[in-house]
Amino acid sequence: MSTLIKNGRVIDPASGTDRVADVLVAGGRIAGVGAELNAPGAEIFDATGLVVAPGFIDMHVHLREPGFEHAETIESGSRAAAAGGFTSVCPMPNTKPVNDSATVTSYIVERARRMAVVNVFPIGAITKGSAGEELAAIGNMKGAGAVAISDDGMPVMNARVMRRAMEFARSYDLPVIQHCEDLNLSAGGDMHEGAKSVRWGLRGIPAASEDVMVARDLLLAELTGVRYHVAHISTKRSIAMVAEARRKGMAVTCEATPHHFTLADEDMAPYDSNFKMKPPLRSGCDKGAVLDGIVAGTVSAIATDHAPHAGSEKMQEFERCPFGVIGLETALALALEQLIHTGKISLVRLVELFTTGPESVVRLGRGRLAQGTPGDVTIFSTEIEWTYDVNQSFSRSRNSPFDGRKFRGGPVATMVNGEFAWRR
Amino acid sequence: MKAGLLGIEELGRAEIEAILARAKDFQPLQSQQLKKLDTLRGKMIVNLFYEASTRTRTSFEIAAKRLGADAVSITASGSSVTKGESLVDTLNTLAAMRPDAIVMRHSASGAPHFLSRYLETPIINAGDGTHEHPTQALLDARTILDRRASLEGLRVAIIGDIAHSRVARSNVHLLSKFGAEIVLCGPVSLLPVELAQLAPGVRLTTDITDAIKDCDVIMMLRVQLERQHEAAFPASEYFRFYGLRLEHLDLAKPEAIVMHPGPINRGRELSSEVADFQRSVILNQVENGIAVRMAVLEKVIG
Numbered sequence: 001m002s003t004l005i006k007n008g009r010v011i012d013p014a015s016g017t018d019r020v021a022d023v024l025v026a027g028g029r030i031a032g033v034g035a036e037l038n039a040p041g042a043e044i045f046d047a048t049g050l051v052v053a054p055g056f057i058d059m060h061v062h063l064r065e066p067g068f069e070h071a072e073t074i075e076s077g078s079r080a081a082a083a084g085g086f087t088s089v090c091p092m093p094n095t096k097p098v099n100d101s102a103t104v105t106s107y108i109v110e111r112a113r114r115m116a117v118v119n120v121f122p123i124g125a126i127t128k129g130s131a132g133e134e135l136a137a138i139g140n141m142k143g144a145g146a147v148a149i150s151d152d153g154m155p156v157m158n159a160r161v162m163r164r165a166m167e168f169a170r171s172y173d174l175p176v177i178q179h180c181e182d183l184n185l186s187a188g189g190d191m192h193e194g195a196k197s198v199r200w201g202l203r204g205i206p207a208a209s210e211d212v213m214v215a216r217d218l219l220l221a222e223l224t225g226v227r228y229h230v231a232h233i234s235t236k237r238s239i240a241m242v243a244e245a246r247r248k249g250m251a252v253t254c255e256a257t258p259h260h261f262t263l264a265d266e267d268m269a270p271y272d273s274n275f276k277m278k279p280p281l282r283s284g285c286d287k288g289a290v291l292d293g294i295v296a297g298t299v300s301a302i303a304t305d306h307a308p309h310a311g312s313e314k315m316q317e318f319e320r321c322p323f324g325v326i327g328l329e330t331a332l333a334l335a336l337e338q339l340i341h342t343g344k345i346s347l348v349r350l351v352e353l354f355t356t357g358p359e360s361v362v363r364l365g366r367g368r369l370a371q372g373t374p375g376d377v378t379i380f381s382t383e384i385e386w387t388y389d390v391n392q393s394f395s396r397s398r399n400s401p402f403d404g405r406k407f408r409g410g411p412v413a414t415m416v417n418g419e420f421a422w423r424r
Numbered sequence: 425m426k427a428g429l430l431g432i433e434e435l436g437r438a439e440i441e442a443i444l445a446r447a448k449d450f451q452p453l454q455s456q457q458l459k460k461l462d463t464l465r466g467k468m469i470v471n472l473f474y475e476a477s478t479r480t481r482t483s484f485e486i487a488a489k490r491l492g493a494d495a496v497s498i499t500a501s502g503s504s505v506t507k508g509e510s511l512v513d514t515l516n517t518l519a520a521m522r523p524d525a526i527v528m529r530h531s532a533s534g535a536p537h538f539l540s541r542y543l544e545t546p547i548i549n550a551g552d553g554t555h556e557h558p559t560q561a562l563l564d565a566r567t568i569l570d571r572r573a574s575l576e577g578l579r580v581a582i583i584g585d586i587a588h589s590r591v592a593r594s595n596v597h598l599l600s601k602f603g604a605e606i607v608l609c610g611p612v613s614l615l616p617v618e619l620a621q622l623a624p625g626v627r628l629t630t631d632i633t634d635a636i637k638d639c640d641v642i643m644m645l646r647v648q649l650e651r652q653h654e655a656a657f658p659a660s661e662y663f664r665f666y667g668l669r670l671e672h673l674d675l676a677k678p679e680a681i682v683m684h685p686g687p688i689n690r691g692r693e694l695s696s697e698v699a700d701f702q703r704s705v706i707l708n709q710v711e712n713g714i715a716v717r718m719a720v721l722e723k724v725i726g
Contacts, residue, residue, distance in 0.1 A: 198618040199433075201533035201555030201590060271534030315512055317532035319553075 002026035004039045008047025012369040013352040025375040028418035054369040055087025055376025056354040059362050060303035067096025072308035072396045078116035079394035082422035084328040085411030087376035088119040092152040100125035100136035105144035117421040121147045126165045130154040138168050147362045150177035166226035175227040185209035190319050192265045192280040205280050207235040214238040218245050230254035232305050234279040236289035243298040253361050255303040258334035261290045273314045273321035274401045301358035304331045308397030326395050330402045336409035375418030382409040428546035431556035432597040446719035447566050464493035470523040471497040474530040480550050484527050487717035519545045524725045546724050554588045561594035563716040567709045575602035581635040583609045584645030591685045600625050609635035613656040636675045643683045644694050668694040681705050
């Protein structure tokens, strides 16, 4: 079974490729990249006018399985990923039970092998039950397939525990990913603390609650030498601190989500929980700083923080609704809208943010498009016009702030290990 | 199509003026022997209170009855809330009984706004969390206008727990629309700087004497301990720095009035002497509540 992707604009940041060429995929791997390739018997995919890129990696998703299958499953989440152009996803460990042991990691890997249409690389917990106290079996989880550790959503508040976690992670050469939020400062908050929260009488989550944690962790990262990654960075000061750490040569990276570089608190529909997530939509100034951080290279990856919640959970009083929005299917289109059509970055840089960028953190052995690499290919258009209808989503959940948004550009086909996982 | 009353922010001057004028028509009725009209005869109003309330709930109920409507009051503790029903389901159930309006109080900011997206029945907001309390601002305006020709140019000091006050927010929106000058006063932890952007003509101060100086109206707010999730201010010294005492009144204009949305805590936000002071209009506010809510009910259902 082989496929010849003809005449697309092939962009492979790892090799610096950006030219019109053919890509031959055979036996689950990239068999060749070049002009006028011939492959008798291969299925032909005409990619004229389209971009052909290494399969996109989303290093931050929530697939909700095991434990919350009413909101998402590994299968439904992976289908949404494929429809968003992603070929590999890294699910966070806040399942039920928490992915804090090799047993749970193995379960996820095994379920994904049977049910998922994309590659699934789990992220293990830092502490048992993500309770922030006792370290999880980090080495065992790595052995079972975990590619990083994080207590996403339940940040490690105890600095001593975090220091030890960083030391262990360094021993196993795993990155530590932190959801940066000082839980004492953010307690009770429902949205970004600013003019809108004060106007609407909603309790605020101050930008400082993120900055304080980034500052602490950067000091600990310097102390321990760990590879440290800030998840869904959202504030101007945090961006500045990460930029400074990188200038000093520390192994520090960060990711930005499409919703944080597209929306600010003033864009929220009042009391609409489809705009409620953590970190919250920040000020316009913070949003601008995230965009600048992408342009300047401070941000290494675009990640969705795809966080499905069932309709019944989101259809409540704003303060009772859980945090999180889905994002796999709109990520590329939002990135094109905000970064390419505005002329902020090049297409090569955009592809980097979805491939080599996250790959440099989670090291999946993917994110390249060259002879012999895995047959993960994302084919997208910068021009097709379409409208996002959340009710057509492959996700089991509908909590998106982008329902009804008109887009220019988006994924066209997604190939995982040599097979099409999704085609528009 | 439904048109309830969710907040003051989205109302125009003309709408507010019409309600206040209509409330004035209803004022004489309150002291008549026969107080009941039949304007809303055959109409049904549901009062749904998810939060404790004496004056607002009673006031709405009396207002409905004086207009000849039937009123049913439900409090959260005796309802299906305790059986785990969601707010939307409870409201849909009540709406299926075809009331003409639902008057609602809820501890969550935006709860009525959220519901109005799903419900055809008009909703009248009787206080949502720390967001708005529109009928309170309307009755406050009616009370001021009983003593002043206009709100324009008046200097109004609102003092106390501004951060958690829906009364303050609704009053700021209303007073600002009519060109009043508003001074918000409280300790920094209860006075976020963003309040200055709430509406034109708002100034913030942490000094009670600065707030009161030359003002026409002093509105005192209750310290809402039930909404403070940690000690935003040491309770033991609140009265010393932010409690209103008789000597403060010398700083205000000679005819300045003292207002309070109730319930008052003597000795916490105002001294007992101030509460009983001749220019304290706290009970006039309560009385005007009925006339104003009659005007609102008539506008929404009539």
